[in-house]
Amino acid sequence: MKSILIIAIFFLSLPTPSFSLSQPCNKNDEKVLFQIKKSLGNPYLLASWQKTFDCCHWYSVKCNKTTGRIIALTISSGNISGQIPHEVGDLPYLKSLEFRKLANLTGEIPSAITKLTQLTILRLSWTNLSGPVPSFISQLTNLFDLDLSFNDLTGSIPPELATLPNLAGLRLDRNKLTGVIPESFGRFSGNFQYLYLSHNQLTGDVPRSLGYLNFTLIDFSRNQLTGDLSMFFGANKTIQIVDSSRNGFQFNLSEMELPASLTSLDLNHNKIYGSLPATLTGLNLQYLNVSYNRLCGKIPQGGDLQTFDNTSYFHNRCLCGLPLQACT
Template identity: 85%
Template sequence: MKPIFIMAIISLLIFLSLPTPSFSLSQPCNKDDEKVLFQIKKSLGNPYHLASWQKTLDCCHWYCLKCNKTTGRVIELTIFSGNISGQIPHEVGNLPYLQTLLFRKLTNLTGEIPSAITKLTQLTSLRLSWTNLSGPVPSFLSQLTNLDFLDLSFNDLTGSIPPELATLPKLSGLRLDRNKLTGVIPESFGMSTGNLQYLYLSHNQLTGDVPRSLGYLNFTWIDFSRNQLTGDLNMFFGANKTIQIADFSRNSFQFNLSEVEFPASLMYLDLNHKKIYGSLPLTLTGLSLQYLNVSYNRLCGKIPQGGDLQKFDNTSYFHNRCLCGSPLPACT
């Protein structure tokens, strides 16, 4: 189970993404934007979720929207958790000042990601998650050069990860987890021109070695769990790294753990169900760990004493070749 503090972070992110109406505006809603919004509403079948979208109310006061107070232009469209069917309307591309676009927890939203999104040149956050979107992860998203956060998680997307996404110059967070993606992690990601700190690729069908070039980046949160990935993970760690959360569980990684130098920033480490060997490094005792799991591997030797290592129960360590010492049985 994920630690409580991780769930708290996730809950906060979801809360911050909830749609809220905007008030106290100095400028009324732009009429061109209002016309486009009515087209979007019609394309979605005039759902009850958008019942506030009426001409009797300035559109900057509608649910799921936020406007710039000075210009009255729509800058956020956040449709969340409604009974909405259909596809993402291509008309969203006609909101030229949009900075945030979110379609989330809309299980009846289907089809592919429309190319019209590329017209949103000011977009900084694109979240299309927890829907039934299908098709590929479009390479044309690399045209959104102001994008800081891209979330396409919890969908039915297939195909490979487009290497072009690595060219996004401002990208700091990428979520492609919980899809049906195949192929390898593109080598280009290690040469990213942006500031990629958060990378979620878990629960896909990715294969091949993790590119060593990813070691050139300094991640804060990385999750490659539940794929079929291979190779070494040494490049993600080191005294100069600032990684805090690392989940590489349930893959086929094979390397010597005793040679890994973990940074002081590390709080969460999941390496269960792999083929790692060697012993647990003594440097683990100097970390403020909130979660640790190295079970189902080929580790040997005594579990180092001290730090937080003994606060975890035996399930964090069991099913290794010859690992011993508290909380496992004593070494003989």
């Protein structure tokens, strides 16, 4: 009897487990999710989308625990064919929408997404989406993150995107976009920090208005862009990574004032002339490539410059000094 009492006291002394009460999935949202599943051909990836489970516990779905409304839909890395269902616009509390790594997802970006007024994250990448980058995306004024990379999007970049007041960065890389970088991009808000436009068919000079922004990363590589990049550099800038390789940029590198924040600089395969500025020796560089340009003069000694091999410097007009041949 005494031993039973001791055991009872022991269990009563254990902390009481806390159960987080949350609202069940909203029935209207559940109905929309079933329509999305049907539009996508009832794929195996969405096999958990069954009446026997509360839809807040379905794969690829996230709910607000207080309201039971769907706030995130992430469909990725599955065998899904078809187009983005227009029904996604009928999830009014959605804050994050992602369709990623879906090779058989085709068609254009649907205008129905303009109904998602609370959307902060839109990632439609690594698919076969085609058509233009739609200007109606500018209606999603709460967007913080916009990623349309690795698709088959064509046409020009809509200047209206610059009106998105909360955007921190934009990815349009690895598409088939043509035309120029919009002058309006210099009017992005102060929150705007990164811009990926690589592997497209963009032409023309980079607008000088972009110099009004304080980027941390720009990637313009593998286009047909021309002109000057000096507007991105300066003592007061905070840029860390610059890749403008394989373009037609033409400017005097020796006149560039490189900020202390710079850690990666790739300028290979352009028409850049002048000499390497001595300020490069004071940077904490993790990557440097200035090959295939028209640079001359002695490679400054010191810092990290001699830790890079000759491929970072070769095929210039008359660049010399370690790790290249000695200057004469």
